[in-house]
Amino acid sequence: MRTARLVLLLAAAGAATPAAAECVALTGARLALTGAEPAPGTLVLDGARIADAGPAARIPEGCRRIAADGRVVTPGLIDVSSSLGLTEIDLEPVTADQDAGGSDPVRAAFRVADGYNPRSVLIPVARAGGLTSALVVPAGGLVAGQAAWVDLFGATQREAVRRSPAALVVALDGPAGAALRRLREFLEDARLFASRRAAWEQGQSRQFPWSRSDLEALRPVIEREIPLLVGADRAGDIEALLRLAEEQAIRVVVRGGAEAHLLAPELAAAGVPVIVDPLVYGPGSFDQIHARPDNAARLHAAGVTVAISTFSGHNLRKLRQLAGNAVRDGLPWAAAFEAITAAPARIFGMERHGRLAPGSVANLVVWSGDPLEIDSAVLSVWIAGEPLAPRSRQTELYERYRSLPGTPPAALPLPD
Amino acid sequence: MGGAFRSLVALAALPAALTASFGDGEPPRSRAQVEERAHRGSEPLPADPAPAFVLRGGTVLTAAGSRHEPGYVVVSDGRVTAVGPGEPSPIEGATLVDATGLYVTPGLIDAHSHLGVYPAPDFLAHADGNEMSAPVTAGAWAEHALWPQDPGIELAVRGGVTSMLVLPGSGNLIGGRGVAVRLVAARGSRAMRFPGAPDVLKMACGENPKRVYGARSLAPQTRMGNVRGQREAFFAAARYRLEWDHWFDRADEREAAAASRRKGRAADKPPELPPLRDAGLDTLAEVLDGRVLVQWHCYRADDMLDAIQVADEAGFEIRAFHHALEAYKIRDILAERQIAVATWADWWGFKIEAFDGIEENAALLAEAGVRAVIKSDSAIDVQRLNQEAGKALAAARRSGLPLTEDQALRWVTANPAWALGIEDQVGTLEPGKRADLVVWDAHPFSVYARARWVFIDGRLRYDREREGRPWSDFMLGQQAP
Numbered sequence: 098m099r100t101a102r103l104v105l106l107l108a109a110a111g112a113a114t115p116a117a118a119e120c121v122a123l124t125g126a127r128l129a130l131t132g133a134e135p136a137p138g139t140l141v142l143d144g145a146r147i148a149d150a151g152p153a154a155r156i157p158e159g160c161r162r163i164a165a166d167g168r169v170v171t172p173g174l175i176d177v178s179s180s181l182g183l184t185e186i187d188l189e190p191v192t193a194d195q196d197a198g199g200s201d202p203v204r205a206a207f208r209v210a211d212g213y214n215p216r217s218v219l220i221p222v223a224r225a226g227g228l229t230s231a232l233v234v235p236a237g238g239l240v241a242g243q244a245a246w247v248d249l250f251g252a253t254q255r256e257a258v259r260r261s262p263a264a265l266v267v268a269l270d271g272p273a274g275a276a277l278r279r280l281r282e283f284l285e286d287a288r289l290f291a292s293r294r295a296a297w298e299q300g301q302s303r304q305f306p307w308s309r310s311d312l313e314a315l316r317p318v319i320e321r322e323i324p325l326l327v328g329a330d331r332a333g334d335i336e337a338l339l340r341l342a343e344e345q346a347i348r349v350v351v352r353g354g355a356e357a358h359l360l361a362p363e364l365a366a367a368g369v370p371v372i373v374d375p376l377v378y379g380p381g382s383f384d385q386i387h388a389r390p391d392n393a394a395r396l397h398a399a400g401v402t403v404a405i406s407t408f409s410g411h412n413l414r415k416l417r418q419l420a421g422n423a424v425r426d427g428l429p430w431a432a433a434f435e436a437i438t439a440a441p442a443r444i445f446g447m448e449r450h451g452r453l454a455p456g457s458v459a460n461l462v463v464w465s466g467d468p469l470e471i472d473s474a475v476l477s478v479w480i481a482g483e484p485l486a487p488r489s490r491q492t493e494l495y496e497r498y499r500s501l502p503g504t505p506p507a508a509l510p511l512p513d
Numbered sequence: 514m515g516g517a518f519r520s521l522v523a524l525a526a527l528p529a530a531l532t533a534s535f536g537d538g539e540p541p542r543s544r545a546q547v548e549e550r551a552h553r554g555s556e557p558l559p560a561d562p563a564p565a566f567v568l569r570g571g572t573v574l575t576a577a578g579s580r581h582e583p584g585y586v587v588v589s590d591g592r593v594t595a596v597g598p599g600e601p602s603p604i605e606g607a608t609l610v611d612a613t614g615l616y617v618t619p620g621l622i623d624a625h626s627h628l629g630v631y632p633a634p635d636f637l638a639h640a641d642g643n644e645m646s647a648p649v650t651a652g653a654w655a656e657h658a659l660w661p662q663d664p665g666i667e668l669a670v671r672g673g674v675t676s677m678l679v680l681p682g683s684g685n686l687i688g689g690r691g692v693a694v695r696l697v698a699a700r701g702s703r704a705m706r707f708p709g710a711p712d713v714l715k716m717a718c719g720e721n722p723k724r725v726y727g728a729r730s731l732a733p734q735t736r737m738g739n740v741r742g743q744r745e746a747f748f749a750a751a752r753y754r755l756e757w758d759h760w761f762d763r764a765d766e767r768e769a770a771a772a773s774r775r776k777g778r779a780a781d782k783p784p785e786l787p788p789l790r791d792a793g794l795d796t797l798a799e800v801l802d803g804r805v806l807v808q809w810h811c812y813r814a815d816d817m818l819d820a821i822q823v824a825d826e827a828g829f830e831i832r833a834f835h836h837a838l839e840a841y842k843i844r845d846i847l848a849e850r851q852i853a854v855a856t857w858a859d860w861w862g863f864k865i866e867a868f869d870g871i872e873e874n875a876a877l878l879a880e881a882g883v884r885a886v887i888k889s890d891s892a893i894d895v896q897r898l899n900q901e902a903g904k905a906l907a908a909a910r911r912s913g914l915p916l917t918e919d920q921a922l923r924w925v926t927a928n929p930a931w932a933l934g935i936e937d938q939v940g941t942l943e944p945g946k947r948a949d950l951v952v953w954d955a956h957p958f959s960v961y962a963r964a965r966w967v968f969i970d971g972r973l974r975y976d977r978e979r980e981g982r983p984w985s986d987f988m989l990g991q992q993a994p
Contacts, residue, residue, distance in 0.1 A: 188720070188864040219862065376893050379668045383634045386991050411862040418900065421960030471903040471960050474911045491861075491871045495912060498877070501845050 101163045119144060121482070122156045126165035129468070131439045131452050132431050135169045142459045145481035150453040168476060171434070171468055172451050173229025173249075173460035174417060177441040178326075178352055178372055180410035181223060181231050182213045182247060182257075187410075196237035203283060206310035207242030209235045210261035213254055215247075219410055221489035224249045226414025227468065227475045229460035230259070230450055232441070234266050234326065239276055240283070241266040243314065244326060246447055248460065250480040263445045264326040264350065265318050273334040277341055283307060284345050287315035324348035324444070326372075330355040331384035339367050350444055352406075353377075355385040358392045361399035370402035370444045375423040393436065394427030403432070404441040421469035433469065540787035542764050544757070544802065547795055554703035563591040563948075563971045564608060567601050571612030571952065576619050576926040577941035578919055586617055588948040591971035596942045612952055615965060618922060619942050620675025620949030621898045624855040624929035625808075625835050625888035629679055629694075629702065630655050632663035633892055643682035644689060645725050648733060649746045651714065652792025653689030655679045659702035664985040665892040670696045670975050672896035673951035673964040676707055678933050680835075683717035683810040684725045686733065686742045690796055691715050691808060693933045695969055698984045711934040713832070714800050716743065717810040718820050719866050740819055747827035750797030756788040757798065806832035806934050808855075812866035814839040821850065833886065833932040838870035844881035853932040854878050855886035857894075858904040875924055876909030876916050884931055887924040898925045903958030921958070947971075 121142040128138040128150055139154040140147065149155055156162070185192035194212030197204040213233060223231070229249055235242035243262035251257045269276045286305050290312040296302040305312060317323045325342075329335050330353045339360070342349040351357060354371040357364060364371060375393050380386045389395070396403050405420050407413055420433040428436070442451035449457050459482040466473035475487050497503045541547045566588050573584030573596060581598040587607065588594065595601065630642035641658035644650040659679055669677065675696055681688035693710035694702065718739055727734035733742050767785060774784075799805040807824070811817045811834050824831050833853035834840060838861060840847060840854040847854060854875075861870030878885040887902045889895035906921035923940075930940025939947050948971035955962035967975035983989065 186862060186865050186868060188724075376897075378896065379892060380634045380664055380988070381892060383636070386634065412859070414859065418904070418960060422897070422900075425961045425963060469960060471900055471958060472907045472910070474907065494869055495871050495873050498842055501842075503842060 101161070119482075120148070120157055120160035122154075122160045122162045123165045123170055123463075124156070124162055126168055126170040126463075128453055129169065129171035129434055129438075131435060131454070134430050135171070135467075140165075140170055140453060140461070142479075142482050145459055145483075147453060147455060147457045147459050149455050165463065169464040169466060169468060169473075170453070171227075171462050171464065172438045172453055172457070173462050173478065173480065174227045174437045174468075175230040175232075175441045175451055176223075176228060176406050176413050176416050176437070177232035177404050177445060178406040178408045179231040179233050179413060180236070181219055181233055181249075181413060182215060182217045182410075183209055183233055183235075184410050185214070185217055185219065195235055197235065197242055198237065202239040202279070203307055203311055204235070204238050204242045205240045205265060205283075205312075205314035206308065207235055208245070208261060209233050209242060210245035210247075210254060210258045213245060213247060213258060215251055215253060215257040218490045220249050222411070222491055223413035224478050224480075224485065225475060225487035225489050225492070227417060227462040227464070227478060228413045229462070229478060229480050230442075230447070231413065232263055232445055234264075236266075236268075239267065239270070239279055240311070241268060246445055248458075248480055250483075250485075259450075260445070260447060262314070262317060262323055263447075264324050265314065266326045266328075268328040269334050269338065270328075273329075273331075273337050277337055281341060281345070283311075284315065284319065284347070287312045288319055291316060291319065318347055319345075321346070321348050323446070324350045326350045326352050328352045330382065330388075332356040332359040332387065334384070335360050336363070339363055339369065342367065342369065353408075354396075355381075355388040355392065357401070358389055358395040359387055361396050361401055364396065365400035368402075370404060370440070371396055372404045372406045372441070372444075374406060374408055375419050375426065375428075390422075390426040391428075393423040393433070397428055397432045397436075402440055402444060403428075403436045404444055405433070405436040406441075417469050418471065421471070424469060430469065540760070543761050544798065548799065548804075551795075552703075552706075554701075554706075556699065556701045556704040558704055558708075559697050559699065561972050563589075565589040565604070565606055566608040566610050566971075567604060568610050568612045568617055568950070568952065569601060571615040571617045572956075573598075573617045573942060574918065574922055574957070575942040576919060576922045577943050580919065583613070584617070586942055586948075586950060588950070588968070588971045591948055592944075593942060593946045593948050594944055596944065614954075616953040616956055616962070617942070618673070618899075618951050618953065618957055619926040619940055619946075620951055620967065620969065621673045621925045622929035622933065622940060623669065623674050623677035623889050623895050623898060623925075624833065624886045624932045625890045626669075626677040626679050626895060627682065627890070628665045628669060628677065628892060628895065629659035629661065629663045630681065631892075632660045633665045642680075643684040645684040648685050648722055648726055648731075648742050649687045650681075650685055650689050650793065651687045651746065651796040652794075653681060654692065654712075655681045655690060655715075656692040656702050656706070659692065659694070659705070661699050661702055661705060662985045662987050664983065664988050665895070666696055666698075667984040668892075669895045670967050670969075671964060671977075673899060673953070673957070673967055674895055675949040675951070675967065675969045676930075676933070676935070676939060677895070678713060678808070678929070680713070680715045680808060683715070683721045686717060686722045686739055687746055687793075687797075688715040688717060690805065693935060697969060697974065707933070707935055707938075709935070709938070711804055711806050712796075712799070713806045713808045713933070714796060715808055715810065716820075718743075718816045719810075719812050720864055721810070736816070736819075740823060743820075743823050744826065746793075747797060747801070747823070747829075750794050750801060751827070753788070753791065753794040754798040754801055760787050800829050801827065803829065806932075808833050808835055808932070810835045812836050812838050812864075813869075814842040816866070817843060818846070821846070821852075832934070833884075835888070836867070836890070838867050838874060840883070841871065841874045841877040842869075844878050844883055847878070848882040851884075853884040853886055853928060855888040855929065855932060857890070858887055858901040858908070872905065872908035873912050873914060875905040876912070876914045879916060879920050879924070880914055884928040885924050886928045886932055888929065899953070899957040899962060900960055901925070903960075906958060918958070
């Protein structure tokens, strides 16, 4: 059987798209299996899915073999607090679809998936950095709206959006007591609304200070289908949030969590995951006075599920640097890598993402070395089993200006 | 530049009796005296003893073209006295510090910081970095806003930063003076000043000033208005400088008139009044004299070319463009003009003038012969400037640009030193330089590297194994976890 070399394949990436359901085996790779550091193994793809992965992976008859030559192959990276595809340029409101706006701080029915732009030029930039999925989140207000899980692939929302809603996004801005009071009232009204829906339709229920669609949007939260994704840094705010979660029997995920390490045992006991930025160190805000560089390490050691996010749209490619810094400050490598792959997938009910395991989505990255190390490069990114060259508007700019003057182009010859 | 400034420093060292005879109530007799008066301090400079020591056994990256593996650095009286490969010959009285398995670099220099002027936490009352009461505030000094208790200063030292340029923000066309400081604990900012460093002037083009003032229906509202505002500021400065030069030139004449008056000659004229002082025009006059270095916030290539025209017309040089995400598009022109570029490794896209940022910016500039600088402009990224330089190097190599480790290290050491005008004092590991050293536990471009020891002027200011109470008073008594 003929074995292609991975590097050769990469040169032709994009042009040489494997046919649907084609079997491809990456042999001689170093695979980052969940919970472990990269180790030798073979990865077998069956079209858009992973068929097998590991040192003893079975390669079916007739499967196309590609020699990975010891390259590190990992699941694609996942950032679960992003504005990717929602905001093209932060300071230009015409490019922004992240904030529903308006004077009502409750926008539970606002779905960012409807404004997701799969043609955003930010997406190829993120993908070139090894990202293959993101949770794109709304912003603004107390209840910002519904987050969506997207794969960084496809020209339509239909192809890109894999789950919506994937979470309901809340921010504890201002006095936490005031925010939590409103939330509690909203949750209780939503339960009442759900149980008296018929009476409400006939005008035989009391009126609610929330719109019908906002009340309906809380149903999957109340039924624990999706978590409330709550921005909070201060330990006291997180503590109050844990009380709300217990009392309302809802799932919550903490986003930010600069001081979460102070409540690590409580978060572990409540099974509440935390999404952190390990670079937030130092009292940047008054709510972050106790931020520590080993926040992620301490949370992990206590048994808390940790995900790492850039909380950005333009800087997703920094995700691996963030994870590397968490390792620098005490988080085991495998836990840090899990925090940007399998853990965020698990948190948002996307268990077939973020893992090199049979049945998982074939979202992969091939690296020149340790993916968390600065001098490692992304060699190729595969989404749903398709290799994509790490190209973007930025690589085009680089090529245009590789030699000067770059622009303007030379004069055209006269027409015939 | 350097010569004129040194004379100013020498003036500061004159005996008190002599300087007192000038009397602050007296009109100044020279521009140097104007500056000397404005720079006097009341707090003595830190004077910890400077031990003699030898760092041996580690990999020494000099940022001056050499890598010694292993190598040594000899420090005495706060200065580097020798650097070389292998083992040093024994030096009497010097402590031997074993750096086996560690990496030694010059102290990092952040050429663009707002630490102290936008300190942490981000209290409203601490937002002291942008005097946005008028688009030209050349008389405002970042030094007068710099809060030495900013907890971010110690965190920057832990990241291996030993000097930085603290700048006013970019809300104004001309924001005011910036100051180069040592990252040492002090009660006031003046004691942090980098000895002998020139002041700098912060200018800004593009979106920020026109957004700030446009939103208030004031000038500038457009890029046209930006350039007009900057040109007119320097028109005024040129006139002001002439007026004062005229005044300084006639010191002898006035002395003679005063002497004559003292002798009671009634026919003499009353004392001549000096021109009206203006703090902003003092600053701009210093720019025109070449003693205050211009640091210009500018993103777009065409904005930078406009800025160069403004400078040419007014008759000053631009020391560095900052941010400059499109500098790669005009790197030939920047190289020819010897304008440094202080940029980020990978920030982009947050505004339209930042939309064309590419990761190869620093590398393309370096390849073209421009002094490229990687700076933070961030209380977070200043804590890992080494990683930022590493990222820019990795991007270069990925794209096939043959940059060296030494070149990339210069982005955060020798090149920012030049941008700040302190290149003869710091930025490389060479004999005679101030002993600002960082000893890392892994290659400084590794994401896993941490500073083990940080020396400033040969004094150990940070030891990871011996972390004590926080430097900042603000952090004292904050409940420990």
